[in-house]
Amino acid sequence: MPGNTFGTLFRVTTWGESHGRAIGAVIDGCPPGVPLTAEMIQQELERRRPGKGGATSPRKEPDRVEIMSGVFRPEGCEHELTTGTPISLVIFNRDAHSRSYDHIRDVFRPGHGDLSYQAKYGIRDHRGGGRASARETAARVAAGAVAAQLLNLHAIDVVAYTVALGGIETDKRDLRVIGENRLFCPDNEAAARMEERIAQVRAQGDTLGGIVEIRAVCPPGLGEPVFDKLDAELARALMSIGAVKGVEIGAGFRAAAMTGSENNDPISPSGFMGNNAGGILAGISNGEHLVMRVAVKPIPSINREQQTVNSANEPVTIRIGGRHDISAIPRIVPVCEAMVRLTLADHLLRQLAIVETRNRLLRQRDGRDG
Amino acid sequence: MPGNTFGTLFRVTTWGESHGRAIGAVIDGCPPGVPLTAEMIQQELERRRPGKGGATSPRKEPDRVEIMSGVFRPEGCEHELTTGTPISLVIFNRDAHSRSYDHIRDVFRPGHGDLSYQAKYGIRDHRGGGRASARETAARVAAGAVAAQLLNLHAIDVVAYTVALGGIETDKRDLRVIGENRLFCPDNEAAARMEERIAQVRAQGDTLGGIVEIRAVCPPGLGEPVFDKLDAELARALMSIGAVKGVEIGAGFRAAAMTGSENNDPISPSGFMGNNAGGILAGISNGEHLVMRVAVKPIPSINREQQTVNSANEPVTIRIGGRHDISAIPRIVPVCEAMVRLTLADHLLRQLAIVETRNRLLRQRDGRDG
Amino acid sequence: MPGNTFGTLFRVTTWGESHGRAIGAVIDGCPPGVPLTAEMIQQELERRRPGKGGATSPRKEPDRVEIMSGVFRPEGCEHELTTGTPISLVIFNRDAHSRSYDHIRDVFRPGHGDLSYQAKYGIRDHRGGGRASARETAARVAAGAVAAQLLNLHAIDVVAYTVALGGIETDKRDLRVIGENRLFCPDNEAAARMEERIAQVRAQGDTLGGIVEIRAVCPPGLGEPVFDKLDAELARALMSIGAVKGVEIGAGFRAAAMTGSENNDPISPSGFMGNNAGGILAGISNGEHLVMRVAVKPIPSINREQQTVNSANEPVTIRIGGRHDISAIPRIVPVCEAMVRLTLADHLLRQLAIVETRNRLLRQRDGRDG
Amino acid sequence: MPGNTFGTLFRVTTWGESHGRAIGAVIDGCPPGVPLTAEMIQQELERRRPGKGGATSPRKEPDRVEIMSGVFRPEGCEHELTTGTPISLVIFNRDAHSRSYDHIRDVFRPGHGDLSYQAKYGIRDHRGGGRASARETAARVAAGAVAAQLLNLHAIDVVAYTVALGGIETDKRDLRVIGENRLFCPDNEAAARMEERIAQVRAQGDTLGGIVEIRAVCPPGLGEPVFDKLDAELARALMSIGAVKGVEIGAGFRAAAMTGSENNDPISPSGFMGNNAGGILAGISNGEHLVMRVAVKPIPSINREQQTVNSANEPVTIRIGGRHDISAIPRIVPVCEAMVRLTLADHLLRQLAIVETRNRLLRQRDGRDG
DSSP states (O other): OOBOEEOSSSEEEEEEOTTSSEEEEEEEOOOTTOBOOHHHHHHHHHHTOTTSSTTSOOOOOOOOEEEOSSEEOOTTOSSOEEOSSOEEEEEEOOSOOGGGGGGGTTBOOTTSSHHHHHHHHSOOOOGGGGGGSGGGHHHHHHHHHHHHHHHHHTTOEEEEEEEEETTEEOOOOOGGGGGGSTTOOSOHHHHHHHHHHHHHHHHTTOOBOEEEEEEEEOOTTOOBTBTBOHHHHHHHHHHTSTTEEEEEETTGGGGGGSBHHHHSOOEETTEESOOTTTTEETTEEOSSOEEEEEEEOOOSOOSSEEEEEBTTOOEEEEEOOSSOOSBSTTTHHHHHHHHHHHHHHHHHHHHHHHHHHHHHHHHHHTTTTO | OOBOEEOSSSEEEEEEOTTSSEEEEEEEOOOTTOBOOHHHHHHHHHHTOTTSSTTSOOOOOOOOEEEOSSEEOOTTOSSOEEOSSOEEEEEEOOSOOGGGGGGGTTBOOTTSSHHHHHHHHSOOOOGGGGGGSGGGHHHHHHHHHHHHHHHHHTTOEEEEEEEEETTEEOOOOOGGGGGGSTTOOSOHHHHHHHHHHHHHHHHTTOOBOEEEEEEEEOOTTOOBTBTBOHHHHHHHHHHTSTTEEEEEETTGGGGGGSBHHHHSOOEETTEESOOTTTTEETTEEOSSOEEEEEEEOOOSOOSSEEEEEBTTOOEEEEEOOSSOOSBSTTTHHHHHHHHHHHHHHHHHHHHHHHHHHHHHHHHHHTTTTO | OOBOEEOSSSEEEEEEOTTSSEEEEEEEOOOTTOBOOHHHHHHHHHHTOTTSSTTSOOOOOOOOEEEOSSEEOOTTOSSOEEOSSOEEEEEEOOSOOGGGGGGGTTBOOTTSSHHHHHHHHSOOOOGGGGGGSGGGHHHHHHHHHHHHHHHHHTTOEEEEEEEEETTEEOOOOOGGGGGGSTTOOSOHHHHHHHHHHHHHHHHTTOOBOEEEEEEEEOOTTOOBTBTBOHHHHHHHHHHTSTTEEEEEETTGGGGGGSBHHHHSOOEETTEESOOTTTTEETTEEOSSOEEEEEEEOOOSOOSSEEEEEBTTOOEEEEEOOSSOOSBSTTTHHHHHHHHHHHHHHHHHHHHHHHHHHHHHHHHHHTTTTO | OOBOEEOSSSEEEEEEOTTSSEEEEEEEOOOTTOBOOHHHHHHHHHHTOTTSSTTSOOOOOOOOEEEOSSEEOOTTOSSOEEOSSOEEEEEEOOSOOGGGGGGGTTBOOTTSSHHHHHHHHSOOOOGGGGGGSGGGHHHHHHHHHHHHHHHHHTTOEEEEEEEEETTEEOOOOOGGGGGGSTTOOSOHHHHHHHHHHHHHHHHTTOOBOEEEEEEEEOOTTOOBTBTBOHHHHHHHHHHTSTTEEEEEETTGGGGGGSBHHHHSOOEETTEESOOTTTTEETTEEOSSOEEEEEEEOOOSOOSSEEEEEBTTOOEEEEEOOSSOOSBSTTTHHHHHHHHHHHHHHHHHHHHHHHHHHHHHHHHHHTTTTO
C-alpha cells in the first residue's frame, strides 16, 4: 500500500513536491458540522513559517492555504461548516528557485533522501528535495488544524515545545512562556542560551538537533490494542516526520534503568500519583496527560565540504550553500502538534463507535429503549 | 478500525487471551511456495520460552503451535509449502491457573492495563491480564517465524540482543556470543553482571527494565514515504510491544545533541562511511544495516505492596505474588525480532510491485518485450 | 493487500481449506458487551447444513463452532459477553475423504477455480476445492451470526429467501412461509415445483442455479460515498460468494428499461411511495427496506462427462461423481444473509462515529455541554 | 473508514462538489517511470464531455485537468514520467450557476441523494447535487486515465459500450463502430433507434436508462479470494457509480436459469470453449476476456411535476427544469471504463508481489541465485 495516507477514520492524504506547482492534503472522514475556515488553518501555518527566528532561513513562504471542497455555509450560519465530504486543501508554491538546484541533480547529498529515493524509485525530482522536502510538512500542519477543530469539541488539547537544542537542555516546563521566545521553549533563559548556540554554529556553517516534547489532554479509552496501541500510533506519527530519529513515551528510555517499584505509577481515588506511563497503559490512554518526546536530528544541509558520490558512483565533494535553516527546531514544533492531533482525532472517532454501542446497551438494560 | 491486524500486504491478525482456550494468529498475504512446517515456527517459540533464565518465571508453557490452514505438501515435495491462502496458527493454552487471579478481579494493578481496558471497553477478562498479557506476544513470534521464511528468500536477516538491563549497559557488540548467555547479550561479562542485578532485585520483590537493540540486513528501497516510512513503521511495530516505552533509530536521541557535520554519514563509492542514520534515509532503507533500540520498562507485577484503587474507586493496597518474571528481557528479544521481521516482510512485498514494474519498463526500453 | 478480510470497523478474517484441519474466522471490532455464546452461532450454522433438503448432498457436517477468544462471563451475568477483543471462531473439519479427490489432483474441473488458482499461485490444495470450496462460507455464516447479535441491538434485521430456482420463478413474497419449505422460498407452491425440477435434473446428473432475494430493515444514513456506497459494498459482499454472478439493488436491471418518471420513488410526509431504489439513494440508506437480488449459477460439479485439460494442458474428460449438491440454493441463503449482516454491521459502526459527533455538536449548541 | 478512497496498492482519493471551487483526485501508488502528461488525461476527459450527443445537456464543461504533483521530466526525456509519489489532479469548476439551485435548497428531489445525504450528515451542499453530482465522476475518469497508462505496459485493455438504452437492446458487438455514433454503441442501427427514443422522451420531459457492457483483455491470476475476488471488486467499483443499480459478470442473471452442463465452460488445450464465466473463476481471472454488464437507471432529474417533501417534511411538488441530460448514457461509458481500469491496475500490482516471489523461488530452485 502506498504511504501517503495517514489515519483510518480521520484520514489525511498529502501530496506535492517542494518545487512542483503546489502541495496539498485531502482530509476524508472529518465529521459534518465542524466549523472550518481557511483562516483557522492559516493561523496554524503561520506558526511554522520561516523567517521568524534565528534558526530559520529567510526564504519567504506566504503559504496561503485554500479550501477547495468539503465545507459549506448554510443559510444564517456565521461561517462554513464541514459537510462530511472530503476537505481538499491546496497551498500553491511560490518563491521557489529551481535553478539553484541544478548542481545537485546528480549528486547524493549526505543525510538526505537523495540516494534512497533513487534506489527505491529509479527517478526523483531533485529540486529542493522533491517529495522528501520538509516543505511537505506544511500539508500536515494544515490537516492538523482541521483535526484541532474536531478535537476542540471533545476538549482534547495538544501542545509541543522545545526542551533541548544543540545540547542545551532544560527541565523547566513553564508552558505559559512558550510564545515568548522564538524557539517555543518553556524556559526563556534556556531559549536565550539556545539562540547563542545557534549563532555559534551558524558561523561554522553547521547545524543543530534537539528534543521536542509534546503534551496532550486526552480522555481515557483511546488506542486500539494490540497493534494500533495509542503509543504505537503516536510513535509512527512522530517518527514519520523527516528529522525525527527517536520517540519516547512518559519516562521513555529512563524507564529502562528503573525498577518496577520506581516506574509504576500508584493510583489513588483522585487519579494516578505519577505519570511515568506518559498517560498510556497497555496501549490505551488512562486519562493522565499524554507525554512524548522526540529526538530531532541536525539538518543535513550544512555549509561545509562533505564527501559523497554522484549518480555514477564517483566520489565528489559538495558544499551546500544557500538559504537553509540551522535547525529543524522551531519549525518542527507545530508539525509535532499536527501529527499528534491527527492521531488523536483518528483514535477519537475509532473509540466513538464503541462508546455509542456501550451507551445503547446501557440504555437497553435500563429499559430506556424499550 | 480495530487494532489486531498488522501489515498491509503481509498481514497478521492475532487473537486470544492469556487464560482463554487458545491464542493464535492468521497470516494473510504470505506468497505461495514458501517452505513452512510447524517445526520451523516451534523453534522460534522455544526462544521466548520462560523458565530458561534467571529473569523468567517457572511457569511451564509448552506453547505447541499447530498450523490449521494455508500449507500443502505437493506430490514429491519434501515438506509443506505455503499456498498463498491464509495461514492459521493456533497455540492452545495449558497450565493456566485462572483461580489465582480472583483476588485482582476488581483491582486495578499499577503499571498494567487493567484500568485503561476497563475505561475503554467497560468489561475485561482480568485473568492474567487477558488480552493485555505478554502471552499475546507468542502469537507475534509465531507469525514472525513465517515472515522469516519469506525473508530468507530475499537474504534479509534480523537479530536482536540485550544491551542494557537494570542499569547495566554494554557497548560491546559481539553477536557471536548472544547464544552463550541466557539474556541474549552480546557481552558475556556484562550478562553475568546483569544476572547478579536480577538476583538482587528478585530478593527485593522488585523488577527491572532494559534496552534491546535490533539489527537487520536489508536491501535498499524499502519504506513508503511520507507516512509509512520504514522508520515510522518500525517504530510503530516495536512500540506496539507492551513493555516498550521508547524507540530510536541509528544515533537516535544522541543525534539530538550532534551537529550536522557530526551526524551526517559521508558516502564513498564503496558505501556509507558511518551509520548514524541507522540504515534509513528519508524513510527508505539505504542498504546499510538497520539499527534500532527499544527501551523496555520494568515488569509492573512486583512482589511489594502497592497503592491503588478497586473498581469502586476505593483505595486498596495489593501485593502481586506468584510466578512472575523479573524482567521482560530476555523474553522480549525474540518478540522484537518478530516485529521487525513482520515489518520488513510487509515492506518487501510493497516494494516488489514497484520493482516488477520498473523491470518491465526497462525491458520495454531495451526492446526485449517487443 | 491479501483478500481474506472483510470490513473496516467490524472486520472478519476467514481462513481454512475444505479438507484441512479446520476452518475459522476472526472477528475484530465487535463492540464490547454484546451477548454471544457458541449456541447462538451454532443456530445459524445449522441453517446452511447439508442433508436437509433435496438439493443438498448427504455429507454429514456437524460443523460445531468453538469460540476461542473474545468473550467473557462477568460475575453474575447470565452468559458470555463480547469484550471488544478479537473473537476467534474455529470449526474443525470432520468426515472429509481426501482420498476421493486424488483423481482430480492434476485436472482442472470446468466451472471451478482449479485453473485460475493454479495460474495465480502456482500451487493449490486440490482436495475438495481447497480454499475455493463452498465450505469456506461456513466461516462467513458463523461471523454473520456475531454481526446479527450486534445488529439486534440496533433493530437491524436481515432475511434472505429463494425467488427462482432452475428457471422457476415466483413473485410471491410471503415471508412467513420461508421456514415451511426446504428451499427458503416465500411461496410453498413454487417451492414444490422447484423440488420437482431438482429431482428431474438430479436424474440427469445435472445441476441448477437460481435467484436469492435479500431484504433488510435498516436505518437511514448508512453508506460512505463515493466509493464505499452502501450498494457498492453490498454488491461486493454478495459477489464475493462463489456462486454469485450478478447483483441488483431495488428495480435493478428492470430500471434500465424504465423512464425517470416510472423509476423515481415519490416522497410523501409518511415516507417513500415506492421502492425502486431498493432503500438506497446516492449510496446511502434512505430508511426504506433494503432489497437486493443475486444470480446464483448452477453448481459446476456435474455427474456428466465434461471436456477439460490436465496440468500438462492435455485434453481429458472427467465425470465428477460423489456426494454433491444439485444447487447452491438453499445453502447459499444463510450465506447471503451473513454477508449482508457483515456489511451492515460494518457500516453501522462507521456511521456511529458521525452520529456521536453530531449529537455532541447539537448538545453544545443547546448549551448542554457548557 | 471514510469512503472516498478506492484501491489498495493503486489508490485513488477523489474530492470536490459540483459547484465548489474544483474537483480532483490524488493517485497514490502509481509505480515510477510511467509516461504521463496532462494531455493524456485530457483525452479521456473529452470522451465524457457533455454537449456531444443528443442525450446530454448543453452545459459547457471545458474540464481542463492540471497535474499538480507526482511527475517529473528527467534530462533528455521526451515527456514527464511518474515519480512514484502522489499524483494530484485538479479540475477547476467553471460555468456553474449556483443561483439556479436556490429553489431546491430545502426540497428533497425524488431519485436523488438529497434526503439520504441530509439523513446521514445533517448538512449538505445542495447546489447541483454537491458531492452526489455526476460531476464527481470526472475525477474518476481522470484517475482512470492514469491507470490506463500503467495497464498499457502490461497489455491490459478495457472498452465499454452501450448495449441497451430506453428499452432498445442490441445483441451486436461490432466494437469497431463504437466511435461512429454518439452513444458508444457497437451497432449503428440500434444507436439510431436509441436516438429516436431519446428525442421522444425529451419531448415528454422524461429520461431514460440503459445497459453498458464492459470488456477487458486481462492476464490470468488477478483477484484476491475470498473477499477481494476480482468479480466482487469489479462489482463494487461499478456499483459505486451513481446511476448503476445492477452488475453482472459473464452470463450473469441468465446463469440462474441454466443447468450446470449449459453454464460450465469446457476447457481445451487452446483455451476455454465458452465464456459464461465472464473471464473469472473462483474470483480469479482465467485469461479469457472479462465481460461485465451494468444496469443504468434513468436520470432522476425530469422536467415533469413530482411529488415530494421539503426539509420540514411538508408535501410539495417540484418540476426540475434546466439543462439536464436525458440519460446517463453515453457519459457513463468512459466512467465504467475508468472504474474497471482502476480495479485492474490495483489488482495487477497486488499480483505482482506474488509473481516476483514466485520467480525468485523458481530461480533459486534452478540454482540461478546461488
